[in-house]
Amino acid sequence: MNIKPSKGYRIFQVFNTIFMIIIIFITLYPFVYLVAQSFSSEAAVSAGKVTFFPIDFTLDTYKYILRDDSFFHYYGNTILYSVIGTVISVVCTALLAYPLSKPKLRLNKFLTPFVVFTMYFTGGLIPNYILITQWLGFQDSMLAIVLPGAISTFNLLVMKSFFAGLPEELEEAASIDGMGTYGIFLKIIIPLSKPIIATMCLFYLVGMWNEWFGPMMYLETKDKWPIALWVRQLVEGANNTEIGTSAEASSVQATLKSATMVLTTLPIVCVYPFVQRYFVQGMTIGAVKG
Numbered sequence: 001m002n003i004k005p006s007k008g009y010r011i012f013q014v015f016n017t018i019f020m021i022i023i024i025f026i027t028l029y030p031f032v033y034l035v036a037q038s039f040s041s042e043a044a045v046s047a048g049k050v051t052f053f054p055i056d057f058t059l060d061t062y063k064y065i066l067r068d069d070s071f072f073h074y075y076g077n078t079i080l081y082s083v084i085g086t087v088i089s090v091v092c093t094a095l096l097a098y099p100l101s102k103p104k105l106r107l108n109k110f111l112t113p114f115v116v117f118t119m120y121f122t123g124g125l126i127p128n129y130i131l132i133t134q135w136l137g138f139q140d141s142m143l144a145i146v147l148p149g150a151i152s153t154f155n156l157l158v159m160k161s162f163f164a165g166l167p168e169e170l171e172e173a174a175s176i177d178g179m180g181t182y183g184i185f186l187k188i189i190i191p192l193s194k195p196i197i198a199t200m201c202l203f204y205l206v207g208m209w210n211e212w213f214g215p216m217m218y219l220e221t222k223d224k225w226p227i228a229l230w231v232r233q234l235v236e237g238a239n240n241t242e243i244g245t246s247a248e249a250s251s252v253q254a255t256l257k258s259a260t261m262v263l264t265t266l267p268i269v270c271v272y273p274f275v276q277r278y279f280v281q282g283m284t285i286g287a288v289k290g
Contacts, residue, residue: 031265038062038259045255061259071227071260078226082208085146089204090197092150093159098185100156101163119153132218144218145211145226152207155200162196163189198275206268227264234260 032052037045041056049055065071099105100112123131128148138144166189174184190197212228219225235257
């Protein structure tokens, strides 16, 4: 039986559609503008003619960037930090979220509030810097980038809610068959948790890929910089990057920043469609079961 929607509901749908289109436009326009600017000529960008589409289409800026070895070096650093950091973060988050999802855990009433407390209060910038550089000795090391933020409290709570929503009967049946705690976690819980694991991978990967503040504080050697820090220096007009020192760079300076930012964000944009299905499912289940 088809139920005809009421007039009020149809009006709501119209306004809701218009509102969502406006939100999509506001969200996408900055990236569309960057892409259009990166493919436009320097004169068109300087004159402010670029809006949605490239003016005087050219690939000169991309050719110039891709000929620069330093760009690929910083890109490689970012890939290394992002992959290692994401693996460490997802593993550590899962290992902590699983026991916290069990109400029978003796210290759960103490540990869970203690973990949540860290989401609202931190030690501060200076104590963190002293801890990482002096006490732990991670100065100018990849460990200073991938370890301090290995566990996000928000991600931990989402994964905890997902684990808590899994059927306990599966674990009980496996326990009766003689499977231990680690076996249950690896052979039953992890295979059932692909949606939330994919979601956490995306969250941590994006955060690590865009990280520049930590590397700026802890990495003294420029060869260890990630691409995000290099782009920041470029956007702020720093002249100490190799790509901005030659006479050739000055002719494409107006489009150089846009093209570099497009190339930097492109991998994340390409990865998202493959994990979107898991992302939506993981977030929905985590929210409902929480």
